[in-house]
Amino acid sequence: MREMLVACGDLLGLLRHPGGLQGRRPPSTRKGLDSTPNLRDLGQDAARWPPASLLTKAGSREAILGLRDFPNMPALLHGTSRLRKKLWHRHSDGKENPLRRTSPRCSPGLSRHLTLQPSPCLSFPSSSTIPTPSDSNPRAPRIPIPCFILLTPCPLSFRRHKLYREELNLTSPATLLPLRPEASWLQFHLGISRDGLYPRSSPTVSRLLRDMRDFSTVSADYSQDEKALLGACDCSQIVKPSGVHLKLVLRFQDFGKAMFKPMRQKREEETPEDFFYFVDFQRHNAEIAAFHLDRILDFRRVPPTVGRLINVTKEILEVTKNEVLQSVFFVSPASNVCFFAKCPYMCKTEYAVCGNPHLLEGSLSAFLPSLNLAPRLSIPNPWIRSYSFDGKEEWEVNPLYCDTVKEIYPYSSGNRLLNIIDMAIFDFLIGNMDRHHYEMFTKFGDDGFLLHLDNARGFGRHSHDETSILAPLTQCCIIKRMTWLRLQLLAEPEYRLSDVMRESLLQDPLAPVLTEPHLLALDRRLQLILRAVRKCIDTYGEDRVVANDTMPAGAPTSDTAKLST
Structure with missing residues (x-):
């Protein structure tokens, strides 16, 4: 040894x-x-x-x-x-x-x-x-x-x-590729700390976004979720695990991986009012915008995400070794190359995504470290929704629900509840009602940060503000001091949230990522958050509502501390 x-x-x-x-x-x-x-x-x-x-x-x-x-x-x-x-x-x-x-x-x-x-x-x-x-x-x-x-x-x-x-007369070369220790995805993994997925000023993230945008793909495959569903979908369920979307895992020449979510809905289209949140489309531009908003809020809990035009023929069909994925490609009547998910309720051409004729717009989200290397827990959100047509959860009918949550470990102490409220503020700004679980790294203990993953159901309706998403904030009446200060800053005219987002999104290759109504909706929703916090302060006082987001004395500090859940 x-x-x-x-x-x-x-x-x-x-x-x-x-x-x-x-x-x-x-x-x-x-x-x-x-x-x-x-x-x-x-x-x-x-x-x-x-x-x-x-x-x-x-x-x-x-x-x-x-x-x-x-x-x-x-x-x-x-x-x-x-x-x-x-x-x-x-x-x-x-x-x-x-x-x-x-x-x-x-x-x-x-x-x-x-x-x-x-x-x-x-x-x-x-x-x-x-x-x-x-x-x-x-x-x-x-x-x-x-x-x-x-x-x-x-x-x-x-x-x-x-x-x-x-x-098929495919000509993409099977080249010899060395593993580089300085690869941006590896440096991104090494930069993960207790404070977030990346440091506040990180050139590695900029390099990773550039690499995901420019590097050629060497393989493509279904995600593990969709592989598990092949031939095993239960069409009687109201909530289908893969919804009405399709995502692929793309690997690049530097061995990095990214989750590709293709465009399913045009930017100017708004989710119909009759749609339930659990059957809404997953939007690629929502994933991109969520990453930029998360960085502006200084949460740094969304994996780096960038937009890219993918040639579905050369960068997916010609490099995939998955015979199932190869079999679902076809040419539409408009001579566009299309493909769909191989699943009983999805294997229909009406669920397909198509290039124009080969180019397809989509988002690429960087993979996190392997679960074997950096284990993560998936934990049900205490404010999970009912995911049924007529049912309601306890928090939807009980205004004192937060008192019950506070009696349960780990929400009874530490930063977990404060992190839940951060997540609720983030979801309210993007209009995401589909946060049924959250994930966190086990190595950072019970007070580690929460990962804000799967944000593609955000930015669906700019004309509607779903205030029920703010239930953790309005029921618990507590917020991190740093979050409170950041939100107040983004409400100032010289740092208006919509202006900062607009400028940040211009860096993406698919700009404009959001339409102007969605950007203006951010300012409107921010004012609703500030109003809710001020109401809590008027009721309970600032000392009780605004909490210092520091680790309590008895909290575990070892990087190897494991969650007991």
């Missing part, structure tokens, strides 16, 4: 000083290297970091993770005969076949990947520099990354995909 730690140290040196592995003694020359290292032997949790995007072209020993740039890594991986035997299959005549390097569990009829167990024995704080062990802060919140990853595809999947590409 010592060699495993040495390998971690070697990669740390590489991350701190590119090319830093040159001239070092290969770790495999030391005795005792285990062929199947794992974290349980080290007395740690067996956390994994297996992003499936870390794949390179099969058939080259040095192709894996760009090993031409890691001269000592082949020696580490192939330093013992026992490990070498497990990595190599043989021809029928007994000769080694380098093109058959697969996992022992990967039989010729299966398509699996060889995975050398990663070791998250390195942790990096949210600062821009990577610390040495001597200056590490044990109390600083950290998101770990693995030491190294080896993923080699079985040839079968490549042969099948090659035949498919030849049949």
Whole structure:
């Protein structure tokens, strides 16, 4: 196991000083290297970091993770005969076949990947520099990354995909792509801290938005939610898990991933009054605008999101290996290339999204770290709606509902309730009634920030203000001091929220993202929030209503604290 730690140290040196592995003694020359290292032997949790995007072209020993740039890594991986035997299959005549390097569990009829167990024995704080062990802060919140990853595809999947590409005369090259430690998505993951998804002034976010906008896609697939629904949709349910939208996972040339939500509704269209919130369209421009508003409010709880025109033929059809996704493409009567979700209640052409004829507008939201690397909890919102045609939840009929919530841990102490009210203010501004759950990182404890995910049902009706979204604020009559000060600032004429949003959204490639009525609705809704807070202050006093958003003395401070929920 010592060699495993040495390998971690070697990669740390590489991350701190590119090319830093040159001239070092290969770790495999030391005795005792285990062929199947794992974290349980080290007395740690067996956390994994297996992003499936870390794949390179099969058939080259040095192709894996760009090993031409890691001269000592082949020696580490192939330093013992026992490990070498497990990595190599043989021809029928007994000769080694380098093109058959697969996992022992990967039989010729299966398509699996060889995975050398990663070791998250390195942790990096949210600062821009990577610390040495001597200056590490044990109390600083950290998101770990693995030491190294080896993923080699079985040839079968490549042969099948090659035949498919030849049949359709597709020409996108299967290029060899190295993993760069300075990749913007990786730096974004390393910058996550207890305060938010990214620092207040973060050049990494700007670079990540630019990369998602410009980088070419190397693969496309359905999201995990829609994969789980294939052939298993219950059409008797009122609320369909995927609604009437379609989303895809796109991978880029730097191994980064983003969630692509295509345009389903034009900007000038407003959600009909008769629509229930749980069957509303999911709007790509709402995801983009929500990210900008979240950043203006200084919450920093929405993943970076950018708009982009996607060529559905070259950037989805030609790069996907999902045969189901390949099968749902068709050409419309208007000669536009379209595709739809493969689901019993969705596999109809009327639910399809179409290019013009190939270009399709959509939003790209950066992926968060893997759940194996940075676990998250999905928790029901105490102010969840009924999601039925005629039912009501308790908070909708009981004005004293907040008193009940305050008696339940973790809302009885700490910042959780204050964060819920922040989320309600954010949702009211964008008009999102669909916040049935919220997520948070377990590593930051009970008082970690709440993630504001899935905002595509916002900005649907600019002519209507749904004040019931503000129920947590009006019933609990409490708000963070920093949030209160920020809202007052954005109500000043020189910092008017609509003006700041308009200027911020001009940076997006799909500008204008919001129509003018939606921007003006932000100012109107902001005034309603300020009026509600002032009413609470008049009733209970400012000292009781405006709370200092600081961590109480008894709150957990360890970055490894786990939620008991």
